[in-house]
Amino acid sequence: MPVPDVDIYPEATGQAAKYFAEHSTEEPLKLYAGWFCPYVQRVLLVLHLKNIPFQYIEVNPYEKPKSLLDLNPRGLVPTLVVPTADGTQKPLFESSVICEYLDEVYSDTTKYGPRLLPEDPYERARARIWIQFVGSNIIPAFHRWLQFKGEDSEKGRHDYIESIKKFAEQIDPVGPFWLGKEPSLPDVIIGPLVERYWVFDEFKGNGGNWPSAKDGEIGARWEKYVSAIEGWQAIKDTTSDKEHYLPLYKRYADNVAQSELAKAIREGRPIP
Numbered sequence: 001m002p003v004p005d006v007d008i009y010p011e012a013t014g015q016a017a018k019y020f021a022e023h024s025t026e027e028p029l030k031l032y033a034g035w036f037c038p039y040v041q042r043v044l045l046v047l048h049l050k051n052i053p054f055q056y057i058e059v060n061p062y063e064k065p066k067s068l069l070d071l072n073p074r075g076l077v078p079t080l081v082v083p084t085a086d087g088t089q090k091p092l093f094e095s096s097v098i099c100e101y102l103d104e105v106y107s108d109t110t111k112y113g114p115r116l117l118p119e120d121p122y123e124r125a126r127a128r129i130w131i132q133f134v135g136s137n138i139i140p141a142f143h144r145w146l147q148f149k150g151e152d153s154e155k156g157r158h159d160y161i162e163s164i165k166k167f168a169e170q171i172d173p174v175g176p177f178w179l180g181k182e183p184s185l186p187d188v189i190i191g192p193l194v195e196r197y198w199v200f201d202e203f204k205g206n207g208g209n210w211p212s213a214k215d216g217e218i219g220a221r222w223e224k225y226v227s228a229i230e231g232w233q234a235i236k237d238t239t240s241d242k243e244h245y246l247p248l249y250k251r252y253a254d255n256v257a258q259s260e261l262a263k264a265i266r267e268g269r270p271i272p
């Protein structure tokens with residue numbers, strides 16, 4: 001795919017642009033977001049699945065406008081603004097925390113559909129373990145593979161593939177989703193990363209070399225899971241056209257991205 005010559009921050013396109021336009025009017029619940037961001041997409045998935053009214057506010061987190069910094073001093077997206085009775089703004093950040101918050105607050109299943117964390121305490125705890133695993137293993141490996149060069153990048157590739165195999169062992173064998181028939185929070189947390197597989201094929205020459213049926217039962221389970229994520233309507237509705245992601249990910253792959261996250265990875269600090 002040729003990378004478009006875009007120097008400025010591009011805009012959302014395709015299905016995502018349509019979805020954002022539908023949520024552009026004033027609402028008490030506000031999401032400060034960047035259209036390209038996988039962490040933002042997690043929150044969008046929850047809002048979309050539960051059909052929660054909210055206002056979508058696009059900000060460029062690399063320029064960190066004052067409106068964002070006033071809410072979140074680290075200037076990261078997603079930042080959610082929660083309405084209060086006295087009209088003050090209460091911000092929330094960290095995508096997985098926001099997702100759990102929304103699942104708890106919009107919990108009436110007759111209005112908002114199935115809960116995203118299981119009712120059973122053991123299953124709920126197990127889901128949280130694997131959500132944490134995505135944050136502590138899969139995401140760092142994702143960035144290491146994408147941003148680093150040579151041996152460091154190879155270590156990222158190895159860790160990424162090995163950790164998705166571990167995650168795959170935990171997927172319900174019948175599926176298609178992590179807990180079975182219905183999507184749940186682990187799918188929301190890993191879905192946007194699965195949806196960005198092509199980034200590695202494009203920039204790291206991976207050539208679609210992901211775990212699959214040729215690697216045995218777990219590979220087959222993962223392959224089936226990837227198809228479920230890619231065919232998931234909520235993912236499709238919140239994703240832009242691929243070409244629009246290219247210039248942004250190219251900066252990461254070329255190791256010139258200036259975001260806090262990119263710098264933390266390069267300097268070997270914990271990622272924000």
Ligand SMILES: N[C@@H](CCC(=O)N[C@@H](CS)C(=O)NCC(=O)O)C(=O)O
Pocket residue numbers: 034036037038039040061062075076077078093094095096258259260261262272
């Ligand atoms: N751990 C955070 C990560 C959020 C994050 O890193 N967002 C990126 C965009 S994908 C961002 O705002 N980057 C701006 C920067 O790093 O300066 C979460 O899960 O919400």
